[in-house]
Structure formats: C-alpha cells, structure tokens
Amino acid sequence: xxxxxxxxxxxxxAVRHIAGTxxxxxxxxxxxxxxxxxxxxxxYYSIAFVLTFIRQQFNPSPLLLGLSxxxxxxxxxxxxxxxxxxxxxLGRRVMFMASIALxxxxxxxxAFVTSIEQLIVIRFVLGIPLGADVTxxxxxxxxxxPTGRREVMGNRWQVMYAAGQAVCAAVVALxxxxxxxxxxxxxxxxxxxAVPAVIILIxxxxxxxxxxxxxxxxxxxxxxxxxxxxxGDSLDMLPDMDVTIRKPPLREFLSDLRQDPxxxxxxxxxxxxxxxxxxxxxxxxxxxxxxxxxxxxSSIIGTSLMTGLIWVIAGIAAWVGPAMLPRLxxxxxxxxxxxxxxxxxSIAAYALYTGHPFLLPLAxxxxxxxxxxxxxxPLTIATVVSRAEYxxxxxxxxxxxxxxxxxxxxxLFPSLFAMIGQANATTFVLVFPIVGxxxxxxxxxxxxxxxxx
Numbered sequence: 001x002x003x004x005x006x007x008x009x010x011x012x013x014a015v016r017h018i019a020g021t022x023x024x025x026x027x028x029x030x031x032x033x034x035x036x037x038x039x040x041x042x043x044y045y046s047i048a049f050v051l052t053f054i055r056q057q058f059n060p061s062p063l064l065l066g067l068s069x070x071x072x073x074x075x076x077x078x079x080x081x082x083x084x085x086x087x088x089x090l091g092r093r094v095m096f097m098a099s100i101a102l103x104x105x106x107x108x109x110x111a112f113v114t115s116i117e118q119l120i121v122i123r124f125v126l127g128i129p130l131g132a133d134v135t136x137x138x139x140x141x142x143x144x145x146p147t148g149r150r151e152v153m154g155n156r157w158q159v160m161y162a163a164g165q166a167v168c169a170a171v172v173a174l175x176x177x178x179x180x181x182x183x184x185x186x187x188x189x190x191x192x193x194a195v196p197a198v199i200i201l202i203x204x205x206x207x208x209x210x211x212x213x214x215x216x217x218x219x220x221x222x223x224x225x226x227x228x229x230x231x232g233d234s235l236d237m238l239p240d241m242d243v244t245i246r247k248p249p250l251r252e253f254l255s256d257l258r259q260d261p262x263x264x265x266x267x268x269x270x271x272x273x274x275x276x277x278x279x280x281x282x283x284x285x286x287x288x289x290x291x292x293x294x295x296x297x298s299s300i301i302g303t304s305l306m307t308g309l310i311w312v313i314a315g316i317a318a319w320v321g322p323a324m325l326p327r328l329x330x331x332x333x334x335x336x337x338x339x340x341x342x343x344x345x346s347i348a349a350y351a352l353y354t355g356h357p358f359l360l361p362l363a364x365x366x367x368x369x370x371x372x373x374x375x376x377x378p379l380t381i382a383t384v385v386s387r388a389e390y391x392x393x394x395x396x397x398x399x400x401x402x403x404x405x406x407x408x409x410x411x412l413f414p415s416l417f418a419m420i421g422q423a424n425a426t427t428f429v430l431v432f433p434i435v436g437x438x439x440x441x442x443x444x445x446x447x448x449x450x451x452x453x
Contacts, residue, residue: 010237014215014223015388017237019147019451023230026145029207030153033137034160035200036100040130041164043072043107043193047123048289049172049304050186057183058116066411067120073282073407075127076134077400083132084396085250088389091217092139093209095392099133100204104197111191131403134379135395142383142391143210144230147451148326154380155322155333158372162315169308176301211235216388218245253390262445263385267394269444271401273334274378276436278402280341281371282409283416283429284348288364291422297357306361313365317372329448330377331440338437340370345430352423374436378402384450405432 023029047069055065079099087095106126113119141154171192175185211230214223220238227235248256257264284291288310292303321333328336344367351359379398386394416425 007239007243010239011215011218013237014235015212016451017233017235018143018211018215018227018231021231021233022146022149023144024232025230026149027153029144030141030150030156032200032203032207033096033140034153034157035196035203036096036133036137037157037160038164038167039100039103039107039193039197039200040134041161042168042196043126043130043190045165046168046172046189046193047072049168050189053182053186054116054119057186058119060116062414064116064120066414068116068123070407070410071120071123072127072130073403073410075124076131076403077127077407079128079131079133080135080396080399080403081131082128082396084135084392084394084399086132087136087139087392087396091209092136092143092213092392093207095132095136096140096204097201099129099136100197100201102129103133104194104201107194107197108191110193111187127403131396131399135392135399138379138383138395139213139391140207140210142380143212143388148449151330151377151380151384151448152322152325154383155325155376156318157379158318158321158376159315162311162318162372166308166311166315169304169311173301173304173308176304212388216245218243248389250393253393256387256390257385260385262447262450265443265445266381266385266447266450267398269334269439270378270382270398272439272443273338273374273436274398274402275405276338276432276439277371277375277378278405279409279432280345280367280429280436281375282406283413283432284345284426285364285368285371292357292360294422297360310361310365310368314368314372317369318376321373321376325377325448329446330381331444331446333373333377334440334444335437337370337372337374337376338433338440341367341374341433342370342430342437344368344370345426345433349423349426349430352426370433374433381447385447 051065051069054068060068083095083099103126106122106129109122110119113122138154142150145153172189208226208229209222211223211227214226219242221240221242224235224238227233257267289303289307292298292306297303298306325333344363347366348360348363351357351363379395382394382398383391413425416428
C-alpha cells in the first residue's frame with residue numbers, strides 16, 4: 001500500500017512525537033553507542049606508542065611505517081561514506097552489529113601479521129568498520145534521545161575517546177615496566193582492541209531498530225512495536241499496516257540542506273570544523289609522545305605516564321564541554337575550543353623555539369582541552385540538522401572531512417618535521433584552529449535545540 005497525504009501527516013506527527021519523548025533507557029543507549037569510540041581511540045592511539053617497536057621488528061621504509069599508522073584512517077574514509085549510505089538504506093541495527101563484529105576479527109588479526117605490508121592492509125580494512133560504526137552510532141543517538149539531551153550526549157563522545165587513550169597509555173606503561181619484549185608488546189597492544197569490542201557487541205545485541213527509521217521506511221507495525229518497547233507508547237496516530245514510501249535518491253541530500261540557510265551553514269561549519277580538528281590533532285596531538293621523547297621531556301615510561309595524564313585532563317574537558325552546551329550553545333563551545341587550541345599551540349611553539357621543553361606538557365594539556373571542546377560537536381551538528389532519510393549520509397560525509405585530515409596529518413607531519421623543524425611545524429599547525437575559529441564566528445548560526453524530524 002502506497003503512502004497518502006493523511007499517512008504522511010501521521011508519519012510526521014509520530015516522528016515529532018518520538019523526537020520529543022524521553023526513553024527510560026535513552027542515556028544507556030547513548031553511552032552504549034559512544035562506547036565504540038573507546039575502541040577506535042585505543043586503536044588510533046596505540047599505534048603511536050608502538051610504532052618504534054614495529055620499526056624494530058620489520059625495519060620498513062618511512063613511507064611504509066607512515067602507512068601502517070595512517071592506513072586505518074584511509075579505511076575510515078571509505079567506511080564513513082559506505083557505512084552512512086548503508087545505515088540509511090539497510091537500517092541502523094544491521095550496520096552497527098556488522099561493523100563491530102568485523103572490527104573484532106580484524107583487530108585480532110593485527111597481532112599475527114608477519115610483515116609490514118600485511119599490517120598495512122589489515123589496518124586499512126580495519127578502518128572501514130570503524131568509520132561505519134561511528135556514523136551509525138550517531139544516528140542512534142539522534143533518534144533515541146529527545147531534543148536537547150541528544151546534543152549533550154552526542155557531544156560527549158570525546159569522553160570515550162579520552163578514556164580509550166588514557167587506558168592505552170597506562171597499559172603501555174605497565175607493559176614497559178613489566179619488561180615485556182617489544183615484539184610481544186606491539187602485537188598484544190594492537191590485538192587487545194578486540195576485547196572491549198566483544199563486550200560492546202554483546203551489550204548491543206538486544207537493542208532494536210530505531211523507531212524513527214522504521215516510521216520513515218513505512219514499516220509501521222515494527223515501529224509501533226519498538227515504540228511500545230522503548231517508550232511505552234503505541235503511536236496510535238499510525239495505522240496498523242505498512243506502507244510503501246518513496247526512497248529519496250542520494251543526490252537530493254545536498255539540495256535538501258540548501259533549502260534552509262541555517263541548516264546549510266551549520267553543515268558547512270561541521271565539515272570545516274571537523275577538518276580543522278583532524279588537522280590540529282593528527283599533527284601535534286597525535287605525535288605528543290614522539291615530540292616529548294625527541295626533545296627530551298622524559299623517558300619512554302615517563303612519556304607514557306605524562307601522556308596518560310594529559311588524556312585524563314582531556315576526559316575532564318570532554319565532560320565539561322557538553323555540560324556547558326545549554327549555556328554557550330554549539331557556537332560558543334566551538335569558539336572557546338579553537339581559541340584555547342591557539343593558546344596551547346602558541347606556547348608549544350614558543351617552548352620549541354626557545355629550548356624550554358619543560359613547557360611542552362603544559363602546552364599539550366591546554367591544546368588538548370581546547371581540541372576536545374572544538375571536536376565535540378561537528379558530528380552532532382551535522383546529524384541534528386539532517387532529515388532522518390539522510391542522517392547516516394550526513395554523519396558519514398562529515399566524518400570523512402575529519403578522517404582525510406587525520407590521514408594526511410599522521411602520514412605527512414613527520415616529513416614536515418624533518419623539512420622545516422619542530423618549532424616551525426608546530427607553528428604551521430596553528431592554521432587549523434585559526435580557520436576553525438573564523439568558521440565558528442562568521443559561518444555558523446546556532447542550532448542548539450534544533451528539531452527537524
């Protein structure tokens with residue numbers, strides 16, 4: 001049966017009703033979706049600690065060593081685009097179960113490679129489920145939590161990211177103190193990412209499809225059943241039969257955004273800011289352990305502990321930033337974040353120019369606090385202002401901007417270090433927060449509390 005005007009009105013009413021309803025387990029579902037960021041953070045940052053040991057094991061060229069670190073980010077670009085599209089087409093539940101299951105297999109495979117080429121290939125493929133899972137997770141958050149709460153929860157993703165990196169730093173330090181051989185260490189560290197992923201898969205297995213997606217697919221019977229399960233609401237405005245819904249083609253995504261200047265400007269800001277966040281972190285932030293050791297801040301064990309402390313501070317920032325969202329709005333959080341990054345990087349550049357390495361931990365902590373604030377909201381903004389029909393695509397496209405910058409930063413920053421020096425390279429990185437700050441001031445218009453569904 002095809003949809004009618006009356007049925008379309010009922011669908012819109014049902015979606016608006018759900019978007020304004022608090023699910024008793026909404027916060028639990030949101031946290032469970034964000035938990036995948038812990039896994040990504042572990043994989044993302046663990047490679048920074050063990051690159052030295054991988055180089056000792058395989059003696060690769062600088063190009064291959066860089067690809068082993070950055071390959072997962074290249075895979076995440078493909079995963080975000082493909083995963084976002086499939087999330088809208090096949091459903092949220094199918095994609096988050098498939099992506100986390102694939103990650104488990106690939107993460108474990110890293111521990112058994114016999115060449116640097118095998119590691120590069122596995123890490124590239126590993127990036128695909130990582131990119132897909134993040135975009136799928138955000139559709140769940142935006143469709144399970146009510147307006148206002150979903151923005152705060154979406155912006156809390158960096159709490160999981162900071163936790164993953166802090167735990168990783170602590171485990172590396174523990175293994176170093178225990179005297180574990182370097183070959184065993186890098187294999188165990190990379191393979192351990194599968195463990196939390198298994199736990200997440202088990203916990204996610206009982207979650208149903210989102211009600212909003214089912215409604216927009218015309219699957220009213222499932223939508224009503226899911227709504228009763230999650231919200232205790234039967235959605236009586238919907239008929240008890242399924243209908244055939246027109247599936248809008250992907251090419252209509254951008255034209256739909258352009259119809260509303262606020263949504264369009266918000267989307268542009270999400271792309272620019274996420275690109276800038278990827279650039280500023282994947283250059284200076286990602287290489288904090290390497291920089292500390294290169295300039296003699298501390299030993300490898302001391303660097304691990306110091307980096308872990310920085311990520312504890314970042315975790316606090318990841319909690320405080322979203323808490324300030326109702327007061328500052330997305331725009332205020334972005335302005336404050338990028339401004340703080342500029343301060344932190346400026347101190348770091350000064351420390352490197354003047355030979356005062358003891359200032360670097362302070363500079364890194366300031367930089368990371370600001371970065372966490374700036375990076376919290378691009379995905380939230382992009383998915384909030386997108387229609388449910390395109391929400392996966394919106395999150396995937398936005399994530400691509402970040403992952404392209406991250407891949408290029410991790411891959412090329414060591415070469416930039418070698419060409420122009422540590423201080424000049426750090427100064428160059430300032431271009432990213434400056435562009436992000438200008439975008440927040442001149443392009444973005446506030447969308448906190450925005451409701452489109």
